[in-house]
Each structure stands twice: as C-alpha cells, then as structure tokens.
Amino acid sequence: MATRTDAPTRREQILKEAARLFAERGFHGVGVDEIGAAVGISGPGLYRHFAGKDAMLAELLVGISGQLLTGARRRVAEAEGDSVDRDAGAVLDSLIEGHIDFALDDRPLITLHDRELDRLRDSDRKLVRQLQRQYVELWVGIVREVYPGLAEPTARSAVHSVFGLLNSTPHLGRPGSLPGRGAMAQLLHRMARGAFEAAGTD
Amino acid sequence: MATRTDAPTRREQILKEAARLFAERGFHGVGVDEIGAAVGISGPGLYRHFAGKDAMLAELLVGISGQLLTGARRRVAEAEGDSVDRDAGAVLDSLIEGHIDFALDDRPLITLHDRELDRLRDSDRKLVRQLQRQYVELWVGIVREVYPGLAEPTARSAVHSVFGLLNSTPHLGRPGSLPGRGAMAQLLHRMARGAFEAAGTD
DNA sequence: CCTTCAGGTTAACGACCGCTAACCTCCCTG
C-alpha cells in the first residue's frame, strides 16, 4: 500500500471540505459558495472540477463505500493466506479494527455514509447500496462462522447494530473529556465483540 | 399512565407527518407544501397551527428528549420503590427496554433526534441538549452502579455507543426479511447488555 | 511572441421555498 506523500489536488481539497460541511449541516444546508470559500476559491469556481453539487456528494459516498468494502476484502484475504483453516474470530477482529479506524479517522465520511444516501441520483444510489450490501454480507458470513448458531436474518441485524455502535463516535462532543483515540478504539472493539457474543448465545 | 383514546388533533397529525418526512429527506429537504399535503391541507394552512417550519422541528425534538428523560426517570423511580437496596442490573434492563421500545416504535423521531439538532434556534438547541445530557447522565449513573470498575468518561462513551447500537434500527431495510418486533427487541437487549458487560470488564 | 488552456472571477438568471396577505366559509354562541 503506497501511502501518499504528494500534495493533495484541488479536487481532493474540495471533497474533503465538502465532506466536513455536509456532515456538519447536511447536504441541503450547505451552499456551493461555502464549499468554495472553504478551499479559498469562490462559488462557481467549483464547476471547473465537478459537474455540480450532487456530483461531489456522489463521489464522496461511492468512495466511502468502496473503501470500506475494499479494505474489508483485503483483511479477509490476508487471513485466508495465513493458514488453511483460518481463525474466523481473528478475521472478525480484523474487520472490527478496520471499521473502527475508519469511524475514528474519517468521522465526517461515516456520518454522510448513513445520512445523505437518499440525496443521490438513482444510479449512484444503487451503486452505493450495492457496495454497502456486499460489505454487510461479508461481515455476516464471518460472524456466522464465529457463531454458527446464528440464523442469517439475526446475524444481519446484529451486524447492522454493531455498525451503529461503531459509528456512534460522531455523536460524542468535542474531543474533551472522553478517552483518547487508543483507549476509545479498544473500548469500541471490546463492546462490539461483547455484543456479537451476546447475540450469538441465544 | 392514561393511554390516549381520543382522536389525534390536527397539530398532532402534522407533527407526526412532519417527523416522518424530516426523517426521510432531512429538514431542508422537505417543503411546507409537502407537510401540508401529507395531512390533507395545503401549504400555508400549517401556519394556523405552528409559527413556522422551525417551530415544528423544535417541538418534535424537545418532545422526544423530554419523553425519553421522563420515561427513564419513571423507570428508575419505580425500581427505587421496589426495595431499599435495589438491583441496579434490573434498573439497567428497564432503561434498555424503554429505549428499545422508543427506537422500534418511533423510528422517525429517533432518526431526527441525532440528525437535525443543529437546525434549531440556539435556545431550543440548548434545551434539547440539556435534556439529552440528563438522560445520558442518568444512564451513566446506573451503568457505573452495575460495573463499578468503569471510569466515568469510559462509561459515558459506552452509553453513547449503546445508544448507537439501539438506534441502528432505522438503517434496516423495510420490514421484510428481518426478525419480528419481539425477536428484534430481545436481540437488541441482549447485545446492549453484552456490550456493557464487555466494557465493564477491562 | 503568439496561442492555448486550466482555473479562476463576477453578474445574473431561474427555480424554489418559507412566509404573509387577503379572502372565504363553516360552526358555535349570545
């Protein structure tokens, strides 16, 4: 994985600021002038980089869903490589870890991800939903390996619930009195495993 | 608790429909004409009942927060009455049950509750936040009784996370292939307890 | 040195939206 070292392009600046603003005030609550101002250009200058406001949101949401899915697939594949009969529990831990990293490091994106999906054009929304569904099903498969007693609908609900738990970080106030990032990650990880454990033992 | 049997007033109809629409498409995404149409009157007729669109959102959010807090206080008080040294675990179970009932029965309100808070006037927002804070602190107190080892910031984060878990039901697709309401409530309850348990045992 | 083009700018248009004004109709009550 080649980590980027070059400067971010203007497009990327715009996307980042747009994500932050959309998360803060909602898609309809942010004007294009504001987005422009956030990157030092003003208003219609954005149209040199994007077809429109909708296009920014679409690119953000498709990007997020894709990243989540790609990361999860990579983690599963890595575990497959390790041994013939892998430890499903370890894979689940890895998935949880990946999702937590995302939730903690890209809060605005996580917020957008389950908040503004309906503002997309039909085709984009279908694509995002498909990526999301694949991500969920990947989790469901692993969870049911770890807890074979879980029926599929139950496992799916459990996975959604754990996503809710892990994605809850945006609701925390400004990084004041709460645990540091490392402690928070550990806490969330333990709680997620505990929740699955409780779901898996009827 | 006198359960209502009389017909809902127009105000209540409007609030209910507005909640649904706001949850579906966001506060800014819904026009007053749509809200009016949803209750069979059109557009400006709403202004006979509310001072403005903002007032509807405010009344919704204050109402939700208040109901949650009131219900939780009642549950705690009932447990206090039962015995001198009550079973804190049972109180926690009762709180969880109440929150689940709310999340399952009033999905749109739960969605609004942590999504549109920023659209309120300053004074209303302060009020809602204060009610929310009291609700959280009430939970934190009970949780720390059940798991005395938990530091306060950790407990608070855990409570927020469990709220995320319990509030995750809106993200589930239309009531198709997922567990029925009773099974869902049981599943959520077990997962919430499991998550707290995992948080409480470092 | 001329051209081109990427990446800006400001002005302005058109649509939409929240809200008000003005008016209309029942229904209740003295």
Next chain:
DNA sequence: CAGGGAGGTTAGCGGTCGTTAACCTGAAGG
C-alpha cells in the same frame, strides 16, 4: 339571526441557491 373566531384557501413577495455565461489571467509550448 347576527357575528366572530377557527381553520382553511390562493396569490404573491422576497430571499436564497444551484447553475450558466462571459470574461480575465498567468503559465506552458511551439
């Protein structure tokens, strides 16, 4: 039976917002 208020209606104003048009500029390339 007058009249008045509750609860509607439609027309329209004013502001905002996404988008387009027209223009500018500085740097790269032949």
